[in-house]
Amino acid sequence: xxxxxxxxxxxxxxxxxxxxxxxxxxxxxxxxxxxxxxxxxxxxxxxxxxxxxxxxxxxxxxxxxxxxx
Amino acid sequence: xxxxxxxxxxxxxxxxxxxxxxxxxxxxxxxxxxxxxxxxxxxxxxxxxxxxxxxxxxxxxxxxxxxxxxxxxxxxxxxxxxxxxxxxxxxxxxxxxxxxxxxxxxxxxxxxxxxxxxxxxxxxxxxxxxxxxxxxxxxxxxxxxxxxxxxxxxxxxxxxxxxxxxxxxxxxxxxxxxxxxxxxxxxxxxxxxxxxxxxxxxxxxxxxxxxxxxxxxxxxxxxxxxxxxxxxxxxxxxxxxxxxxxxxxxxxxxxxxxxxxxxxxxx
Ligand SMILES: Cc1ncc(C[n+]2csc(CCOP(=O)(O)OP(=O)(O)O)c2C)c(N)n1
Ligand code: SF4
Ligand code: SF4
Ligand code: SF4
Ligand SMILES: [Mg+2]
Numbered sequence: 001x002x003x004x005x006x007x008x009x010x011x012x013x014x015x016x017x018x019x020x021x022x023x024x025x026x027x028x029x030x031x032x033x034x035x036x037x038x039x040x041x042x043x044x045x046x047x048x049x050x051x052x053x054x055x056x057x058x059x060x061x062x063x064x065x066x067x068x069x
Numbered sequence: 070x071x072x073x074x075x076x077x078x079x080x081x082x083x084x085x086x087x088x089x090x091x092x093x094x095x096x097x098x099x100x101x102x103x104x105x106x107x108x109x110x111x112x113x114x115x116x117x118x119x120x121x122x123x124x125x126x127x128x129x130x131x132x133x134x135x136x137x138x139x140x141x142x143x144x145x146x147x148x149x150x151x152x153x154x155x156x157x158x159x160x161x162x163x164x165x166x167x168x169x170x171x172x173x174x175x176x177x178x179x180x181x182x183x184x185x186x187x188x189x190x191x192x193x194x195x196x197x198x199x200x201x202x203x204x205x206x207x208x209x210x211x212x213x214x215x216x217x218x219x220x221x222x223x224x225x226x227x228x229x230x231x232x233x234x235x236x237x238x239x240x241x242x243x244x245x246x247x248x249x250x251x252x253x254x255x256x257x258x259x260x261x262x263x264x265x266x267x268x269x270x271x272x273x274x275x276x277x278x279x280x281x282x283x284x285x286x287x288x289x290x291x292x293x294x295x296x297x298x299x300x301x302x303x304x305x306x307x308x309x310x311x312x313x314x315x316x317x318x319x320x321x322x323x324x325x326x327x328x329x330x331x332x333x334x335x336x
Binding site: 014015017018019020021024025052055056057058059060063 | 072076081082083085086087088089090091092093095096097099100241242244245248281282283286
């Protein structure tokens with residue numbers, strides 16, 4: 001069993017309130033806020049699927065889908 | 070079961086402010102429940118009143134949104150009549166330790182099998198930022214414009230001395246620990262107390278110039294330390310987090326059922 005590889009970062013922009021927590025604490029700087037203050041994956045290729053964004057998001061707006069699933 | 074199966078998605082986006090830590094507590098709690106693979110119908114979540122108490126509206130379990138400070142009294146009633154169910158009671162710091170302080174200490178003293186989660190943002194969020202028994206000396210609140218002169222409870226020491234048999238503390242920054250601790254608290258048979266330091270950027274953060282949610286989380290990272298750590302001994306200002314007490318004691322509903330058996334035999 002290798003490290004889980006990212007399949008897709010699902011971000012529900014209608015639930016996101018733009019708090020910036022996921023952006024600031026992502027260890028790989030994958031995420032950014034767009035001009036409407038909604039989070040999006042700017043550099044998904046750098047994601048290590050640590051799931052910290054998914055766990056910290058106060059709005060339950062992020063789901064990290066990995067290849068194994 | 071996936072997290073979304075535990076949610077009442079029709080009520081999302083939820084009512085909490087951007088960056089409010091209460092949502093992260095909900096997040097961690099659902100992951101704990103998911104890891105334990107609990108059936109939705111075996112969980113009863115009871116809350117009082119406050120921003121924190123609104124949590125029951127968002128989960129697809131049996132839920133009771135009751136009155137301020139009295140969630141543990143309602144939960145005690147449910148647990149006594151249906152001891153087979155898992156009772157989870159999320160409370161605000163005001164809900165649990167101001168108006169609800171008496172219910173809290175006596176539920177702990179009885180060691181009834183309920184998981185109490187104290188979402189401690191050190192303020193009355195819902196009503197506009199009044200100080201609570203956890204605000205602390207020198208802190209600002211709308212009702213303490215020249216700084217608060219009340220000293221705060223230490224929730225962990227209070228819970229331990231009142232008799233809780235599982236007592237832990239964590240923060241909304243330490244999300245893996247949050248899930249792990251809530252999971253253990255639910256599994257524990259007896260009264261479990263989990264204090265979660267959770268940010269209210271709208272009132273506590275703004276009044277105390279602590280910045281927004283990101284800065285408040287940075288502060289949880291920098292101002293806490295694992296229980297018993299070297300760093301904590303060198304710097305007593307660091308707040309300890311982790312599990313403080315985990316012990317087995319006779320549980321209230323089990324003791325009560327023994328009493329019933331005795332009474333039935335005598336008839
Ligand atoms: C009997 C009663 N007294 C007072 C209130 C007003 N009230 C509503 S919520 C609240 C305090 C909320 O603070 P806390 O429990 O810390 O929850 P938070 O909003 O910070 O999550 C108060 C005093 C009430 N609803 N009922
Ligand atoms: S943590 Fe959640 S709510 Fe905050 S910016 Fe990221 S996706 Fe949006
Ligand atoms: S899973 Fe980890 S690395 Fe990937 S975006 Fe989220 S926080 Fe960043
Ligand atoms: S007032 Fe504070 S506690 Fe209430 S929702 Fe807003 S940030 Fe959260
Ligand atoms: Mg509060």
